[in-house]
Amino acid sequence: MTHFLSRACSGLSVLAAVFYFSTGSASLAQVAPGTVFSDCDDCPELTMLDNGTAIGTTLVTLAQFRAFAEETGVPGTESCFVRISTRWDNAQGKGWMDPGFEQGDDHPAVCMNWLEATAYADWLSEKTGQFYRLPTYEESVAVTAAGATTAYWWGDDFGEVCARANAADVNFKAAFPDDKRKILTCDDGFAYTSPVTAFPPNPLGIYDAVGNVWQWTNTCLKGDCSNALFRGASWVVPAKNHFRNDGQWSDRIILRNSAVGFRVLRDAQ
């Protein structure tokens, strides 16, 4: 009897080991904090955090969002707020397929409303068996700050912004010469969105923690869940307060904007 049990046990442990190596360490609970992994071929890369949740290493890219949108029929040219000269215009015929400027597959997807961003997280959950959602505002701030107590994740000097993030810089000014706001005079290399790994990551290894596009969060505006917060500022934003770790803005959950995208969060198992 003991002999049989020990054989069964060793058989199980062999099976477990085979399972462990064949699936990779990613899908198991004991992933070390800081590890970068993904749950499927088309899934966004995730960075494991200390508390067992995993945050999207990058913003959701156009290629990743396209895989979802084409499978589930998310309209790509219905309507989206695009920047025209000095103002925002809710333009018909614009959408994630055509936000009004050129985008590569590795650029962040834009022009999805909060409902569509949430649907993407639900779709990932169904696909992988893990629980994906948008991060809350507090989670997003914590991941951006990465433990720092400075105003921006890189320190207190906003002058470094063009080396750290995609903001409204001289390239933006060239594309929108009539914009009367005080546009930054440094050069970040991009007028519109940039590839999601174009700028250096923050100390947690998170790319575009601020800049490039605003990121939808799972948090309602003052309890009003017809408006959701987004944070992180974007390629249209020159004002430094929005690049702070706790900088935020909000909009109605049914509206789409060519400067708003998102990243996902995977809950602890």
Next chain:
Amino acid sequence: MRAFLLATVLAVLASFAHAQLLLPKPELRVEKDCEDCPEMVILPDGLYMSRAPVTVSEFRAFVEETGYKNTGWGCKWNFSGFEQGPRHPVTCVTFEGAELYARWLSQKTGKDYRIPTGEELTYAVRAATTTNYWWGQQVGRDRATCLGCGRALDAEGTTPVDTFEANPFNLLDALGNVWIWTTDCTSADCTERFLLSGGWSSPPSDLRMSKRIYNGVTVPFNTYGIRVVREFE
């Protein structure tokens, strides 16, 4: 035998009384204290409350007489960002603006108008029901204006205040269409106040009276509106 008959008759009478056959329903009375004043219903507890959210035309009378302007950030009472007729609820009025309107009504009529407390508004909207919405557990269709209330124009803007059936206390737009400012504060300094009852852009779950949102007293939104109350005199 006679005692038994008497008992039977009494029992039958009692059952009639139980069925409230003897008491007529209270009359639904609506009063107006001046030409441009909002219609007031008399709630069972004796408080007068505006039958509907204050409309654009009612608010216009106030603006024309007082020269009221909401300056600064945000939308304006006559520029909400979507089409509004005279019977639509006025939006983009700050809490401070709402108090000015109530004060103006008081001066005009000699009655003591004010903004309702959360408790007063909840009492009036629930109308003695205990379900999620005054009409039942489910949001259903064609009961109110919200995002997901089953209308073609969902989340496009406000609708006239008399679009839907009134609640049992005769309140129009008791839920949905616009959030209603209350005097309830989020903190002791009262820089922010609660709003109740859900708006045209709200998901149905926000139309339950257990849901509260809040904002600064100087902030206008095109999903916020007002009701007024006054005491019985």
